[in-house]
Amino acid sequence: MSTLILIVEDEEDILELMEFNLGREGFETMGFLNTKRVIEVLEEEKVDLILMDRNLPGTEGSEFVASLRRSGINTPVIFISAKDKDEHIEEGFERGGDDYLTKPFSMKELVLRVKAILRRTQKTSTEGNVTYRDITLNLASRTVIIENSLIELTKLEFDLLYALMGNQNIVLDREYLLEHVWGGDEMYQDRTVNVAINRLKEKIDPDKSKEYIKTVRGVGYTLC
Amino acid sequence: MSTLILIVEDEEDILELMEFNLGREGFETMGFLNTKRVIEVLEEEKVDLILMDRNLPGTEGSEFVASLRRSGINTPVIFISAKDKDEHIEEGFERGGDDYLTKPFSMKELVLRVKAILRRTQKTSTEGNVTYRDITLNLASRTVIIENSLIELTKLEFDLLYALMGNQNIVLDREYLLEHVWGGDEMYQDRTVNVAINRLKEKIDPDKSKEYIKTVRGVGYTLC
DNA sequence: TACTACTATCACCGTTTGATTACAATAGTT
């Protein structure tokens, strides 16, 4: 899943330069010399960030963004402009810009500001997932997806699976699991882990064909 | 619920100037001349934004922020510095900064960048609508529309629903909800949340056919 | 094969947790 950046900039050489530099950083870009077809694109494609020149012939870039906002499009925007007076900065921000670059700017700063904005806005979408083979855990939603279908786990089962998945290829002994999954000060028997593992196995692999969790006799359990 | 900005700046007159200008815009500020007591404050108070001078005597501001990030504190940061070379900008961003201001800067630009970051991070603080399935919240008018008809919610119910809708697919535990919805310093019981959720459910889905809010046993609640 | 040590599995049942209702306290309104 790559990141798509839409650029509106009427100076063709600058546009190319921006596309080149962002492309080199692994971003996908779509460049436009004016705002004509931009709305259609925004409706069709999942655009992650817009770089918008404010000094466009015809429409003002900030006016265009303001109209996007009115129609409910909240894609983040970085304005680009030669104007560097406070009043213009203000106007740009007020109309829904997330950042501001004034020409001339270095390509390095462009890339850095782009990354900073994306870091802020993309959060949570990809972070917080753990994967092992065809199992995916999402920590935030506490969901478990196996082979594209949702599996229901109890809190203990989820925590247990998370402990195992966060330590792939490492054998976790019962003492460790009781400490980290069960936690607290209560004393439990080692056997408790066996039963919990068993219940977990039953849920994530009912027909026992996958063998996700391997028992290491005399030690503990592991995903490997 | 006001916005709290924490400022670390060793030049006392500049610090005062910043506090004055941000205060005038309705922000609460806490100023520090060094990083000594900052961590304690971050742990106690809900800080919305940090303004961090990089040229501090002793610790580098960016190094300090890097250590915050390592300990899991993700409060947004704007770096302030006299250094304006690319390499330093880069270092600031890489270490978890969200924006960068170089001295000398105008108070107007400071305020604008602060607002821009807050807009981005606090999401839809007052602007815009939030939707989930056939529920639409309007933050400005604090109204709730479900299936095209208006639903009356109390303040608490609205705030609770907003918290859930602003964190779709994320399980919110009771502690989080008490902190963010109830706020304040009072101590409430976890059970308080149950009852509030129950009342909210009754209003948004009287015949219990929609199942908007899912209970995650042992953890909390989520919209999913 | 026989023995041993460890593990899987099952069923039971106490504990925990959440839903729901009722009540009390408080604040806001008329």
Place this chain on the structure above:
DNA sequence: AACTATTGTAATCAAACGGTGATAGTAGTA
């Protein structure tokens, strides 16, 4: 003041969860 709306807390109930003991199973070893 009387009334109403709001919301925290207590009480009750039902259900889910999970720890434990008993028993069966299995791998390792001689």
